[in-house]
């Protein structure tokens with residue numbers, strides 16, 4: 688047996704070794720100075736780690752070290768999720784603010800909003816004609832202030848901007864690219 692085998696056993700959990708392996712390791716440590724100093728360094732390191740408060744202490748140095756690594760990876764990943772989410776929320780709020788600013792004249796006048804809604808939902812030629820006759824001053828104002836094509840174009844542009852923004856943000860950050 689070479690040193691490497693014994694050193695592997697040294698860093699393995701005690702319960703993972705067979706009695707023969709454990710015995711062989713102890714025998715080797717009696718005679719090998721190199722493995723002996725490694726062993727004492729390992730146990731003092733483990734003692735120092737035990738003194739350090741851990742939420743759920745696990746036996747074995749490697750397992751503990753892996754747990755720490757996973758925790759820090761999870762921390763990084765969680766932070767990326769929070770960053771991504773808050774940026775998306777910020778963007779949505781900005782978009783909503785922009786839409787509100789655009790739609791503000793409508794929202795200020797509920798009756799105008801209602802007539803515009805009716806105007807869009809029902810047929811152009813039947814209902815709009817009837818409404819135009821009934822409330823032509825109001826509708827004429829609505830048509831001149833908010834041409835339908837302009838509204839459609841504006842909403843299309845806004846949704847394209849939103850998609851563009853989300854895609855470029857994802858390309859810039861790539862939150863999944865964490866490999867430790």
Ligand SMILES: [Zn+2]
Pocket residue numbers: 689690693715719720721722723
């Ligand atoms: Zn040795």
